[in-house]
Amino acid sequence: xxxxxxxxxxxxxxxxxxxxxxxxxxxxxxxxxxxxxxxxxxxxxxxxxxxxxxxxxxxxxxxxxxxxxxxxxxxxxxxxxxxxxxxxxxxxxxxxxxxxxxxxxxxxxxxxxxxxxxxxxxxxxxxxxxxxxxxxxxxxxxxxxxxxxxxxxxxxxxxxxxxxxxxxxxxxxxxxxxxxxxxxxxxxxxxxxxxxxxxxxxxxxxxxxxxxxxxxxxxxxxxxxxxxxxxxxxxxxxxxxxxxxxx
Numbered sequence: 001x002x003x004x005x006x007x008x009x010x011x012x013x014x015x016x017x018x019x020x021x022x023x024x025x026x027x028x029x030x031x032x033x034x035x036x037x038x039x040x041x042x043x044x045x046x047x048x049x050x051x052x053x054x055x056x057x058x059x060x061x062x063x064x065x066x067x068x069x070x071x072x073x074x075x076x077x078x079x080x081x082x083x084x085x086x087x088x089x090x091x092x093x094x095x096x097x098x099x100x101x102x103x104x105x106x107x108x109x110x111x112x113x114x115x116x117x118x119x120x121x122x123x124x125x126x127x128x129x130x131x132x133x134x135x136x137x138x139x140x141x142x143x144x145x146x147x148x149x150x151x152x153x154x155x156x157x158x159x160x161x162x163x164x165x166x167x168x169x170x171x172x173x174x175x176x177x178x179x180x181x182x183x184x185x186x187x188x189x190x191x192x193x194x195x196x197x198x199x200x201x202x203x204x205x206x207x208x209x210x211x212x213x214x215x216x217x218x219x220x221x222x223x224x225x226x227x228x229x230x231x232x233x234x235x236x237x238x239x240x241x242x243x244x245x246x247x
Contacts, residue, residue: 032067065143072151081160087245115141138210143204152234180209
């Protein structure tokens with residue numbers, strides 16, 4: 001008898017084992033967001049005002065999201081092109097079991113990645129956050145998992161790794177431009193403001209910026225629920241598009 005949790009756990013363990021052996025990818029996943037945050041802090045070290053305190057929380061949502069999207073979409077495509085996914089689909093396991101296994105594995109990495117980035121920011125770099133730091137970590141992890149889920153979904157539409165990378169400007173850069181990090185969402189033209197309201201990165205950025213200036217958590221939890229909902233929807237769509245490519 002098939003046990004869904006056991007299947008997902010076995011898939012997650014296999015993916016984590018592969019990542020542990022791929023040291024370059026693992027170092028990039030864990031270290032790159034931290035290094036980018038350090039670079040941002042260094043840029044504004046001698047600048048007047050508190051630009052790092054203003055931009056840092058939003059970028060703690062952005063950096064893990066981008067890194068996890070890129071790595072997950074390329075890794076999933078490799079699983080498809082190498083035939084590994086084909087073999088897994090012949091096992092007595094549902095498509096949702098498999099996609100949850102991949103999401104669980106990359107979710108563990110995302111949690112470690114985001115925790116490290118937040119620890120570096122609020123520790124050595126002195127990022128000033130008004131809200132609870134633990135909630136900052138939760139939002140960062142949720143956004144990294146969202147990037148994972150979106151990467152798993154879009155990988156179904158790529159045939160090569162180059163095509164997978166091409167989805168970055170299509171699915172990620174518009175969210176970066178409209179999420180409120182560069183310009184407050186309320187001052188965007190009416191059409192763009194409405195578009196930003198249906199993009200998940202907007203809610204992650206809103207949550208981070210709220211935490212940076214307020215101790216109120218109600219609005220943060222509401223934004224967090226939207227991010228989690230988007231992630232769950234992407235996983236469901238990813239499972240729906242998970243099909244064998246050969247007869």
